[in-house]
Structures are given as structure tokens and as C-alpha cells.
Amino acid sequence: xxxxxxxxxxxxxxxxxxxxxxxxxxxxxxxxxxxxxxxxxxxxxxxxxxxxxxxxxxxxxxxxxxxxxxxxxxxxxxxxxxxxxxxxxxxxxxxxxxxxxxxxxxxxxxxxxxxxxxxxxxxxxxxxxxxxxxxxxxxxxxxxxxxxxxxxxxxxxxxxxxxxxxxxxxxxxxxxxxxxxxxxxxxxxxxxxxxxxxxxxxxxxxxxxxxxxxxxxxxxxxxxxxxxxxxxxxxxxxxxxxxxxxxxxxxxxxxxxxxxxxxxxxxxxxxxxxxxxxxxxxxxxxxxxxxxxxxxxxxxxxxxxxxxxxxxxxxxxxxxxxxxxxxxxxxxxxxxxxxxxxxxxxxxxxxxxxxxxxxxxxxxxxxxxxxxxxxxxxxxxxxxxxxxxxxxxxxxxxxxxx
Amino acid sequence: xxxxxxxxxxxxxxxxxxxxxxxxxxxxxxxxxxxxxxxxxxxxxxxxxxxxxxxxxxxxxxxxxxxxxxxxxxxxxxxxxxxxxxxxxxxxxxxxxxxxxxxxxxxxxxxxxxxxxxxxxxxxxxxxxxxxxxxxxxxxxxxxxxxxxxxxxxxxxxxxxxxxxxxxxx
Numbered sequence: 001x002x003x004x005x006x007x008x009x010x011x012x013x014x015x016x017x018x019x020x021x022x023x024x025x026x027x028x029x030x031x032x033x034x035x036x037x038x039x040x041x042x043x044x045x046x047x048x049x050x051x052x053x054x055x056x057x058x059x060x061x062x063x064x065x066x067x068x069x070x071x072x073x074x075x076x077x078x079x080x081x082x083x084x085x086x087x088x089x090x091x092x093x094x095x096x097x098x099x100x101x102x103x104x105x106x107x108x109x110x111x112x113x114x115x116x117x118x119x120x121x122x123x124x125x126x127x128x129x130x131x132x133x134x135x136x137x138x139x140x141x142x143x144x145x146x147x148x149x150x151x152x153x154x155x156x157x158x159x160x161x162x163x164x165x166x167x168x169x170x171x172x173x174x175x176x177x178x179x180x181x182x183x184x185x186x187x188x189x190x191x192x193x194x195x196x197x198x199x200x201x202x203x204x205x206x207x208x209x210x211x212x213x214x215x216x217x218x219x220x221x222x223x224x225x226x227x228x229x230x231x232x233x234x235x236x237x238x239x240x241x242x243x244x245x246x247x248x249x250x251x252x253x254x255x256x257x258x259x260x261x262x263x264x265x266x267x268x269x270x271x272x273x274x275x276x277x278x279x280x281x282x283x284x285x286x287x288x289x290x291x292x293x294x295x296x297x298x299x300x301x302x303x304x305x306x307x308x309x310x311x312x313x314x315x316x317x318x319x320x321x322x323x324x325x326x327x328x329x330x331x332x333x334x335x336x337x338x339x340x341x342x343x344x345x346x347x348x349x350x351x352x353x354x355x356x357x358x359x360x361x362x363x364x365x366x367x368x369x370x371x372x373x374x375x376x377x378x379x380x381x382x383x384x385x386x387x388x389x390x391x392x393x394x395x396x397x398x399x400x401x402x
Numbered sequence: 403x404x405x406x407x408x409x410x411x412x413x414x415x416x417x418x419x420x421x422x423x424x425x426x427x428x429x430x431x432x433x434x435x436x437x438x439x440x441x442x443x444x445x446x447x448x449x450x451x452x453x454x455x456x457x458x459x460x461x462x463x464x465x466x467x468x469x470x471x472x473x474x475x476x477x478x479x480x481x482x483x484x485x486x487x488x489x490x491x492x493x494x495x496x497x498x499x500x501x502x503x504x505x506x507x508x509x510x511x512x513x514x515x516x517x518x519x520x521x522x523x524x525x526x527x528x529x530x531x532x533x534x535x536x537x538x539x540x541x542x543x544x545x546x547x548x549x550x551x552x553x554x555x556x557x558x559x560x561x562x563x564x565x566x567x568x569x570x571x572x
Contacts, residue, residue, distance in 0.1 A: 003566075006566055007562050007563070007566055010515075010562060010565060010566050010569065011534055011562065013511070013512060013515055014515070014530060014534035014535060015534050015535070015537070016512070017424070017505075017512070017516070017534075017535050018504040018505065018507075018508070019416065019420055019504070020419065020420050020423045020424070020502055020504055021416065021419070021420075022415065022416075022419040022432075022433070022436070023429070024433060026411055026415070029411075029433075029436075029437065029440070030404070030407055030411075032437055033407065033437055033440050033441055033444065034403075036437075036441055037403070037441060037444065037445070217431075217434070252470075255434075255438060
């Protein structure tokens with residue numbers, strides 16, 4: 001057979017290669033595309049108004065004050081055991097412990113003293129989904145972030161540094177050492193490939209990677225990364241990350257493209273729900289929108305979302321779906337909520353966690369305190385005294401560092 | 403936006419998916435790339451001037467997006483090579499993806515040609531896929547690749563010769 005004939009046969013064979021069809025549906029594909037486009041549009045929208053949001057300005061100011069005034073006595077942090085208690089919706093309760101990465105001894109008693117939590121009915125110890133500054137020591141707090149197992153939701157984790165330099169450079173460059181993914185039932189973005197540098201009184205945050213850095217593959221990674229960055233750095237004066245490699249002033253962020261800077265989006269108007277992977281730790285997970293993709297414009301909408309359980313996603317409703325409640329948000333400083341009685345309400349972990357999630361949600365809507373009334377229960381629930389308005393917490397999902 | 407997507411999808415999606423798949427030979431990567439292509443296209447659709455056909459414009463964006471994928475893959479392989487500290491591991495990494503069902507059902511010669519496509523240059527592969535598997539004309543292929551038609555013809559000629567040589571060596 002001559003050469004020409006063989007080549008023509010080869011061309012014919014190439015033409016016979018089969019059609020390879022996409023297995024995902026048109027609807028699924030469009031949904032993914034729309035989500036990504038909305039994410040980017042939302043980012044642009046937020047940038048226009050970011051500086052005028054009083055709540056964020058206040059939070060930024062608080063963090064600045066903390067960083068500026070806190071003394072820099074200590075050199076090394078160690079992560080303590082942070083005891084938490086979990087409970088399913090049948091009020092089955094068991095003690096669990098937070099992640100331990102660098103701890104050599106159990107400092108749980110110290111933490112209990114620090115938080116002042118009391119024993120609940122039934123003798124179990126209360127867990128901490130939220131954190132208040134100690135009155136005598138306002139320890140620096142550094143927010144890092146993880147995602148749920150499925151990579152759908154980003155969960156902020158607050159590192160409370162009781163003895164440290166207070167320098168964020170010391171914390172954000174070893175994020176992976178603070179999180180035990182297995183113990184928490186979460187996933188951590190591979191931050192170990194990234195170096196963060198805080199400069200110019202934290203008004204500039206550099207993100208530096210190697211020249212051959214490759215952004216993790218998969219479309220959800222970009223979302224997880226952006227949301228993690230938002231939670232981690234929204235309280236700093238910097239409004240964007242300055243991106244660079246060893247030799248370029250940009251970073252290839254995979255689906256986000258080559259970028260010189262990445263905007264830090266404010267995280268407000270959130271609905272805090274409970275996340276628990278199997279029997280692991282319970283964490284508060286903030287949702288920015290409903291399952292159908294609608295943002296929460298009022299806190300009432302967030303509370304309605306907080307009544308929805310998504311068991312397949314390990315997301316649980318902190319507010320019972322069949323409870324009646326009234327919300328008065330007329331006072332921009334103090335939120336008033338009245339709950340009618342419900343079988344699950346009492347001095348128990350369920351009610352305590354509901355209060356914690358409500359307080360964090362209220363904080364994200366800019367409220368400073370919550371006047372909470374629950375019909376049919378005593379005014380004391382765990383360490384919360386409902387006779388007085390409850391201040392919103394200083395941090396969520398705390399891990400105490402020593 | 404939905405209307406534009408519907409129109410593009412209904413007209414070109416099968417061809418687009420197939421083109422990207424034969425380039426990258428990985429279904430998951432293809433899905434990601436195709437998704438990125440639509441995002442880029444939808445974001446810039448208003449600025450599409452119509453100098454080329456919609457289809458060649460779409461394919462051209464797909465080509466660039468796939469090229470980015472290869473660059474990233476190359477960097478990752480470099481990193482892995484550094485990790486393993488032995489270059490021979492790279493070759494093994496390349497053929498990890500299993501044959502797609504549609505190809506696995508074909509005869510051995512077709513499977514062999516499918517594998518040997520990897521040993522052509524990316525330019526040669528682009529021309530072979532666009533011209534023979536996608537049945538684009540010389541003119542359309544030139545538009546997608548942003549080449550002259552004569553370069554398409556030359557590359558096509560060399561690609562067929564290279565592939566024929568590889569088949570003969572097997």
C-alpha cells in the first residue's frame with residue numbers, strides 16, 4: 001500500500017471517532033455557570049458600598065484597636081483542648097473535644113473558667129459555639145476558615161490567642177497546624193502553599209506563592225478560596241489581597257483567572273446554622289443565601305432559613321421549624337425576639353445553641369445586642385441570662401490558643 | 403443571559419464538548435473547561451463583533467482555555483517531578499485517565515490511534531481534531547487557531563505524516 005493511500009485511510013479513521021457526549025444536564029451546567037457569574041457580580045456590587053457599612057467599619061475599628069493596644073509579651077502559642085458538647089435533635093448529648101494540633105496538655109479547665117460556662121441540666125458540660133472577650137484580657141482573635149466535607153459551605157474558626165505576639169503573620173502562615181480536619185469533619189483549603197504578609201499597619205495584605213503555584217483544580221475550590229479569604233480578612237483595614245509570585249505581580253487563580261489583587265468581600269446578612277459531620281464537632285456555619293440562591297435582606301428571612309435542615313449536607317436547623325416567634329428589628333442596635341413555648345426549649349444544649357446561632361446572625365445584621373424572650377423557660381439558659389439583653393459575641397467557633 | 407446560553411448550547415454544545423474532550427481526554431477537566439468557556443463567552447457576548455462565526459469564536463475561546471489547562475497541568479507535573487525526583491514518573495502520569503466508554507468499545511487500531519494522538523504536538527492535535535473529528539473546513543480551522551490557512555494546511559500535512567509514522571512504529 002502506498003503512502004498516500006495509508007494516509008487517506010488514517011484520515012478516514014480519524015473521522016470515525018465517536019461522539020463524546022456531556023453527561024451533565026443542560027440545567028445543571030447552566031446552574032453552575034449562573035452561580036459563578038452571580039458570585040462575581042455580587043463581589044463587584046459589594047465593592048461599591050463596602051466602606052459605608054457601619055457594622056463592618058465598627059468591626060474593623062475593634063480589630064485595629066486590639067492589634068494596636070495589645071501587648072506583645074509572648075512568643076509561642078500552643079493550642080489547647082477545647083471541650084465541646086454536642087446534641088442531636090433527640091437531645092442525646094455527648095462530650096466531644098475540639099481539634100488538638102499543638103497541645104501537650106489539657107487546658108480545658110482554664111477555658112471553662114475563661115468562658116464561665118456552667119453545668120447544664122443532666123450534668124453535661126456546655127460547648128462553645130461562640131466566644132466573648134474576657135473582661136480582664138481582650139485576647140487577640142484571628143479568624144481562619146474551613147469548609148464542610150462537601151465543599152459547599154465555608155465555616156469560620158476563631159483562634160483566640162491568650163499568649164502571643166499578636167502578629168497576624170504568625171497565625172495566617174500556619175493555618176493548617178490549627179485544624180484537624182478529621183476531628184472537626186471539615187476540609188481545609190491548601191493554605192500551606194500560600195504565604196500571607198501583613199504590612200502597612202495591616203492596610204496591605206500580600207499573598208505570595210511560588211512561580212509554579214497551581215491553584216487547586218475543581219470549580220468549587222475558587223468559591224471556597226474566595227469565601228475563606230472573606231471570613232479571614234474582612235475585619236482588617238485592607239480591602240483586597242495583593243497577589244504576587246516570586247517574579248510576577250499576579251497569580252493564576254484557576255477559574256478566577258490571572259489576578260493582581262483579590263477583593264475581600266464583606267460577610268454580612270448571614271444565617272447561622274449548625275454543621276455536624278456524623279458525630280464530630282458541632283460548628284456554626286454561616287449561610288449567605290437560601291438554597292434557591294436568594295440573599296437575606298432582612299433578619300426575618302435569615303431566621304426562616306435557620307428553621308431549615310439539610311441533613312444530606314450535615315446542616316441542621318437551630319430553630320425548630322414549628323415554633324412561633326416574633327421579631328422586632330425597629331431598633332437598629334437592639335433586636336427583640338419573642339419565642340412561644342416549644343417542647344425542645346429549656347435549659348438544655350438545643351436552646352443554648354439556638355441562642356448562640358441567633359446572636360451570631362444578629363451580629364451579621366449589625367445589631368449589638370438581642371433582647372430574647374422564650375415563653376415557658378427560666379431566664380437562665382447555660383450562662384445566658386435572658387432577663388438582660390444579650391450582647392452579640394466577639395467570635396464564632398472558638399479555638400483557644402495558649 | 404439564559405437565552406444566549408440556550409442558543410449557544412443548543413447549537414454548539416455537543417461539538418464544543420467533543421473538541422475539548424479530545425484535546426484534554428479527561429471528562430472532569432472537560433466539564434470544568436467548558437463551563438469556563440461559557441462564562442467567558444457570556445461575559446463578553448455583547449462585545450462579540452461577528453468577524454468570525456459564533457462557532458469558531460466559541461472554539462477559539464475553548465482552545466485558549468484548554469491551553470491554560472495544559473499550562474497548569476505542566477506546572478503540576480513539574481512539581482510532581484520535583485517531588486519524585488525522577489523524570490520517568492512523568493510519563494506514567496500522562497496516561498492515567500481511563501479510556502472513555504465510547505473509545506473502549508472500538509477496535510484495537512482505533513484505541514491505538516486515540517492514544518497516539520497524545521504524541522503529536524498540541525498544534526498538530528488541534529488540527530487533527532478540528533479538521534477530521536470535528537469536520538471543520540480549512541477556513542474555520544484557521545479562524546479557531548488564529549492562523550493563516552496555509553499554516554493549517556502545512557500543519558495538517560505534518561500531523562498526518564507524524565501520526566502515520568507512529569502507527570507504523572507500533
